Amino acid sequence: MKRLCVIAALLAAPLGACNNDQASGIVTAESAQSFDGISEAETLRFIGNEPFWGGQATGDTLIYSTPENPDGSEITVKxxxxxxxxxxxxxxxxxxxxxxxxxxxxxxxxxxxxxxxxVTLVIGEDSRTGCGWTDAQPFSGPESP
Structure with a gap:
């Protein structure tokens, strides 16, 4: 349950800033729209440094890699x-x-x-930050920096 709370806290939008109910200005569970910016069929790619890490996720499969494990470890995710x-x-x-x-x-x-x-990542007690992209929402800048 603690894990679900951590993710929910990271993903929660400030409800006071929303205006989904035009009559009252209050966002309810029924009127809130969940994030749909990355479909389950899309491949999310992610990277971070200090320490270096990265990988990709499609559907319920995620591959996490580090310099020590460049091929990565495959895990099932919800x-x-x-x-x-x-x-x-x-x-x-x-x-x-x-x-x-x-x-x-x-x-x-x-x-x-x-x-x-x-991207915010927590593995056990270790927190990391990084960046992500998909084919539909690519990074901008050099292909091979």
Missing amino acids: RFSGLGGLGLSGTLAGASFDMAVTPGECSDTMSDRTYPFT
């Missing part, structure tokens, strides 16, 4: 579409794996690329 983004949760080498993907300009600080998604 998808959660929140109000502000997409959550992916699973288990990696016995540790909880929770990723939140939210729309917003992102820089990996290592290239001249700009990405359309910010």
Whole structure:
């Protein structure tokens, strides 16, 4: 349950900023729209540095890689579409794996690329941040920085 709360907190949009109920200005569970910016059929790619990590996710399969494991580890994830983004949760080498993907300009600080998604990753007690993109929503900048 704690994992679900972590992802929900990362993905929740500030409800006071929304105006889905024109008569009252209040967002209810019935009127809120969950994030649909990355379809289950799309491949989400993600990267981060310090430490370096990356991978991709399609449907309920995610591959997580590091310089020590360049081929990556494949894990099964559950998808959660929140109000502000997409959550992916699973288990990696016995540790909880929770990723939140939210729309917003992102820089990996290592290239001249700009990405359309910010990625927040928590593996066990270790937190990391990075960037993400899909074919439908690609990064801008050099193909090979």
